[in-house]
Amino acid sequence: MSEIEIRNLTKRFEGNGQTVEALRDIDLSIEKGDIFGIIGMSGAGKSTLVRCINYLEKPTQGKVLIDGVDLEDLNEKQLRKKRSEIGMIFQSFYLLEQKNALDNVCFPLEIAGMKKKQAREKARKLLETVGIGDKEKAYPSQLSGGQKQRVAIARALATEPKILLCDEATSALDPQTTKAILSLLKEINEKYGITIVIITHQMSVVSQICKKVAIIDNGALVEEGTVDEIFRSPQSDAARDLIFERKVRYIRNFEKNGEPAVV
Numbered sequence: 237m238s239e240i241e242i243r244n245l246t247k248r249f250e251g252n253g254q255t256v257e258a259l260r261d262i263d264l265s266i267e268k269g270d271i272f273g274i275i276g277m278s279g280a281g282k283s284t285l286v287r288c289i290n291y292l293e294k295p296t297q298g299k300v301l302i303d304g305v306d307l308e309d310l311n312e313k314q315l316r317k318k319r320s321e322i323g324m325i326f327q328s329f330y331l332l333e334q335k336n337a338l339d340n341v342c343f344p345l346e347i348a349g350m351k352k353k354q355a356r357e358k359a360r361k362l363l364e365t366v367g368i369g370d371k372e373k374a375y376p377s378q379l380s381g382g383q384k385q386r387v388a389i390a391r392a393l394a395t396e397p398k399i400l401l402c403d404e405a406t407s408a409l410d411p412q413t414t415k416a417i418l419s420l421l422k423e424i425n426e427k428y429g430i431t432i433v434i435i436t437h438q439m440s441v442v443s444q445i446c447k448k449v450a451i452i453d454n455g456a457l458v459e460e461g462t463v464d465e466i467f468r469s470p471q472s473d474a475a476r477d478l479i480f481e482r483k484v485r486y487i488r489n490f491e492k493n494g495e496p497a498v499v
């Protein structure tokens with residue numbers, strides 16, 4: 237049994253007399269402990285897919301099973317509990333601007349009913365785990381993008397999720413910071429055995445951290461395999477485009493800075 241199983245998933249949005257088919261007949265299995273990449277161009281359907289994995293969006297057709305449990309069979313309360321096992325981080329961090337780093341991490345713990353003192357202790361440890369133990373009193377506006385994402389990661393880990401979904405989590409960060417955040421995610425994967433799903437439009441992100449990758453193009457899953465396989469012999473136009481785009485960026489960076497850089 238895979239930890240995440242997506243079966244024949246289709247998602248359509250209806251409105252203003254129009255129908256958008258954001259996802260079409262997606263089949264995907266993600267194993268426990270994997271770092272799995274889902275890559276595609278903007279508008280391909282990645283965010284919709286990630287929102288279907290935790291049922292923030294209900295599929296129009298098809299199923300999502302987490303540890304063998306069909307999310308369709310859960311009531312609201314059971315679904316909330318299941319969601320607490322799935323952490324999420326985003327491109328724009330979504331920190332509470334009026335709370336400092338420590339209180340941002342405490343927030344989900346207090347909502348879950350943990351006592352303030354205990355929540356603070358746990359949050360402090362988490363901030364240390366993500367490498368910003370010294371920033372607990374800083375407000376989001378006083379933190380860099382990378383530090384903000386570290387707070388968001390600590391907050392996502394607070395409820396001890398089994399799965400961490402990362403939707404373009406490094407897309408607002410520069411290449412060096414991206415590299416540091418991806419190493420942190422890898423460390424977390426190894427330390428806690430959390431399954432990590434990396435949603436991105438950048439092949440470089442996938443190549444740095446993922447073992448396996450699925451490519452989504454225009455709502456459909458067009459290719460899936462190990463990162464090595466897809467780099468060696470991409471089968472779909474979408475895969476070739478994504479690899480090509482990376483090469484172009486690499487060359488531009490080389491021309492600009494005169495040295496190979498992470499892109």
Ligand SMILES: Nc1ncnc2c1ncn2[C@@H]1O[C@H](COP(=O)(O)OP(=O)(O)O)[C@@H](O)[C@H]1O
Nearest residue numbers: 249256258276277278279280281282283284285
């Ligand atoms: N709530 C919504 N209502 C209508 N259309 C939507 C909604 N969410 C996403 N879409 C459409 O679904 C498609 C996929 O969007 P999205 O999943 O955000 O793509 P990605 O994350 O890959 O950029 C796009 O055409 C988008 O406009």
Ligand SMILES: [Mg+2]
Nearest residue numbers: 282283284404
């Ligand atoms: Mg998106």
